[in-house]
């Protein structure tokens with residue numbers, strides 16, 4: 055057993071004990087033993103989920119990071135079969151020099167393949183390629199109701215199709231994914247051609263996104279949610295494509311590190327306001343084109359390891375919602391207004407467009423529309439009050455929240471927003487249970 059783990063937001067504080075699993079063939083036995091000892095458990099990847107969806111109801115995790123081997127790969131077609139504990143970081147280091155990249159990547163490369171599948175993660179190219187699960191052809195699933203030494207159940211659209219659909223975005227509850235097969239995306243260069251443009255209001259963002267997203271593989275915007283008055287809704291829009299030629303070079307910069315947790319949060323109104331103003335003015339008013347390395351385009355936050363410690367011992371929560379196209383502009387304006395009124399700015403405020411490519415997963419988060427993600431230091435009742443206001447806006451607009459980032463969603467909301475939860479519950483491995491599932495499926 056190793057040291058206690060927490061989720062990325064370090065809230066809610068339910069320290070977890072873990073047992074690592076080193077061999078694919080041992081997953082079944084580990085599952086059986088831990089279920090017997092602790093009643094239930096949860097598979098764990100690299101803990102990059104913010105809230106309580108990666109925390110076990112029993113506080114006991116099966117750590118799958120050590121399962122990080124390539125099982126089979128065809129560099130002609132870009133089809134790779136790898137163990138579920140492999141991180142995107144390790145996969146990119148292998149694939150990129152050969153002209154392949156992950157088809158969908160979240161904003162950190164320190165997630166595992168198993169974690170990416172269980173949350174059916176999305177990237178800056180959802181409008182073009184859908185979510186991670188769209189690119190996973192098959193995976194091997196180990197369940198506690200199978201004899202422990204039997205090989206994993208192979209799940210695909212044609213083999214155990216119900217388990218396939220329930221596991222993609224299934225929050226780690228339908229079994230342990232031991233391996234998965236992913237179709238990589240061909241690229242000609244590790245550089246990204248980026249167009250950056252400042253915008254002065256939310257309507258300008260929607261106009262830019264409408265005009266530019268379709269011509270770009272990637273798009274994202276940062277928004278200054280502390281700006282008020284005439285500056286309200288200002289931000290910076292970024293669109294990118296893989297460059298057509300250039301090196302295929304893996305990033306090797308040594309990241310910085312936040313060594314300890316400060317006694318109080320370093321992310322407060324004043325530091326955020328300073329950062330936001332600086333960031334906004336660091337970009338030109340007109341469009342600017344430049345080439346950047348893939349790591350600075352996709353993973354700016356990975357430059358500082360353990361940046362989550364900056365929020366202090368109380369941790370933080372991310373609020374990420376998706377709002378359907380028709381309601382998006384008005385609802386996002388209302389959300390930002392509520393945040394500004396509560397005088398609780400967010401360090402990270404990100405807007406992305408979701409396309410309409412359906413996910414094979416039953417509980418997948420994206421819906422055709424716009425997603426907004428905001429980070430808030432955990433401030434007890436004040437955070438709860440603000441989130442209740444934001445939830446009402448999301449509900450009214452026909453949107454929903456992202457379980458991978460969540461620590462507060464009401465059970466009634468989850469059940470209304472994800473009606474397929476009952477199908478997933480029926481297919482849940484009886485030995486697997488999470489804090490999130492306990493909270494959100496309560497009657």
Ligand SMILES: Cc1cc2nc3c(=O)[nH]c(=O)nc-3n(C[C@H](O)[C@H](O)[C@H](O)COP(=O)(O)OP(=O)(O)OC[C@H]3O[C@@H](n4cnc5c(N)ncnc54)[C@H](O)[C@@H]3O)c2cc1C
Nearest residue numbers: 099100101102103160161166168169172175176225226231
């Ligand atoms: C800086 C940052 C940026 C992010 N940006 C994005 C983004 O742009 N888009 C996005 O979608 N997400 C984003 N995320 C969230 C992150 O991508 C997801 O939470 C991801 O699922 C975390 O993967 P993990 O390997 O750390 O898994 P964990 O957080 O450890 O676990 C996540 C879930 O996967 C399950 N799981 C893990 N391994 C297995 C397995 N082998 N078998 C079965 N279940 C398993 C766990 O039970 C849990 O339910 C971001 C997170 C951070 C910290």
